[in-house]
Amino acid sequence: MDRIDAALVDALQHDSSRPVAVLADAVALSPSACHRRIRALEEAGVISGYAARIDPRRIGLAVEVFVEITLTSQSREAMDRFERAVGDFDDILECHLMSGGADYLLRVAAADLDQYDHIHRDCLARLPGVSSMRSSFSLRRIKRFAGYPVPRAVRP
Amino acid sequence: MDRIDAALVDALQHDSSRPVAVLADAVALSPSACHRRIRALEEAGVISGYAARIDPRRIGLAVEVFVEITLTSQSREAMDRFERAVGDFDDILECHLMSGGADYLLRVAAADLDQYDHIHRDCLARLPGVSSMRSSFSLRRIKRFAGYPVPRAVRP
DNA sequence: GCTTATAGCGGGAAATTATTGCGTGGATCG
DNA sequence: CGATCCACGCAATAATTTCCCGCTATAAGC
Known part of the structure; x- marks a missing residue:
């Protein structure tokens, strides 16, 4: 859980619909590395799921x-x-x-x-x-x- | 906003990470029709976005x-x-x-x-x-x- | 009663995106 | 100083989304 993970969590909390490539760009990482980190956060239970925000x-x-x-x-x-x-x-x-x-x-x-x-x-x-x-x-x-x-x- | 839309909203609120094909199956619709409905719900503002749920x-x-x-x-x-x-x-x-x-x-x-x-x-x-x-x-x-x-x- | 317009559906192709394997570089520890 | 481990980038592959087209059913209009 370093600075990049924090940035990912923050970004995904606000909008999880953007492609990994865009996220990767935002945190200055390759898409694959970015994807692996997200997976790790999911498996660690930091990210427990994804949900639609409804009005x-x-x-x-x-x-x-x-x-x-x-x-x-x-x-x-x-x-x-x-x-x-x-x-x-x-x-x-x-x-x-x-x-x-x-x-x-x-x-x-x-x-x-x-x-x-x-x-x-x-x-x-x-x-x-x-x-x-x-x-x-x-x-x-x-x-x-x-x-x-x-x-x-x-x-x- | 009929029964199927309601089912979609309900499903997406709990888990938005499943592929449209699975959702389509759950509501007895083709993937394309299902996708169109989701899009419509987004554009109508019923679904305002997607977010990661974090612990x-x-x-x-x-x-x-x-x-x-x-x-x-x-x-x-x-x-x-x-x-x-x-x-x-x-x-x-x-x-x-x-x-x-x-x-x-x-x-x-x-x-x-x-x-x-x-x-x-x-x-x-x-x-x-x-x-x-x-x-x-x-x-x-x-x-x-x-x-x-x-x-x-x-x-x- | 028949036709016509409209809306929603299914199927499939094309584009986008996610996923995994592989080789490499840098940091750490002995 | 060398071995090990971890995380990265690249590239190929698999999955998914997205779009287009033709079809059908319902309802309004003639």
């Missing part, structure tokens, strides 16, 4: 919500059950175990408020061991996720 | 933080200035204007708590018009973002 609004998802959740019990069993249940619902985009105020932070997408109401009742309310939920709505996305900042060099 | 821990980012921010003023000018400033910092991964308690929700990544301290002082503290900040740390990622749920059919 949620264009598929009818206009509402994005962050939900703070507190459990009735913080026992190992209660948390395990909750975390397993989270995995079953596609509407829960993301979930973090948090420090501070609430136990968990969820991120949810919905077509509109009506549908969010359905999700709230049919999906979130079914999660086991929930004591309280607090929904905060994203009114506008100021900055969208476009890759992590890549440290200059992890190992020169 | 933040493997590039040395072990800490992920959500920061709730309240401004001293909710005037149009104050918000505009704040939002512009947010764009200047790579360490701010994401930013939402929120309803409810705080004004903004930020997502920040850092190598460790020391570096988060630096970011907090050198970057977050420089944001204009901030009245208060509350950091919540992600102790563990329960579910990682892996694409939006694609509605069955937006237009059959």
Whole structure:
């Protein structure tokens, strides 16, 4: 993981659709060397896959919500059950175990408020061991996720 | 945007590295037709690009933080200035204007708590018009973002 | 009811891109 | 100083994307 790998990771995070030859040019390497490095990054798990970035609004998802959740019990069993249940619902985009105020932070997408109401009742309310939920709505996305900042060099 | 488009979007969100021929097979279409649909989705802005998914821990980012921010003023000018400033910092991964308690929700990544301290002082503290900040740390990622749920059919 | 325009599909050729093998140069270590 | 290892560039090959053409089905118009 040297400077070149960092540049590759950074470039691929933003756009993975460019041919290797173009990337190779950008990092001043031959296409084959470049390709081998990318492969190595994949096998090392640095790059875990490739995905299309899609615009949620264009598929009818206009509402994005962050939900703070507190459990009735913080026992190992209660948390395990909750975390397993989270995995079953596609509407829960993301979930973090948090420090501070609430136990968990969820991120949810919905077509509109009506549908969010359905999700709230049919999906979130079914999660086991929930004591309280607090929904905060994203009114506008100021900055969208476009890759992590890549440290200059992890190992020169 | 029919059932097949939905299937394509769903598939490409999870893995965009498979050849079109495989995708075509999965949606029961010829490679050429499949390719045309993907192109159309790109041009319609449904697919806005392709990106490598990377594991933040493997590039040395072990800490992920959500920061709730309240401004001293909710005037149009104050918000505009704040939002512009947010764009200047790579360490701010994401930013939402929120309803409810705080004004903004930020997502920040850092190598460790020391570096988060630096970011907090050198970057977050420089944001204009901030009245208060509350950091919540992600102790563990329960579910990682892996694409939006694609509605069955937006237009059959 | 028949025709015509339109949109989407499948097949295949051509161009682009990814992939692998091979030989070479430079750095490291003994 | 020599052996070894690693990563590189070059070039051939394999895979994939991209484009063009003719066909079919659906729907509107006459």
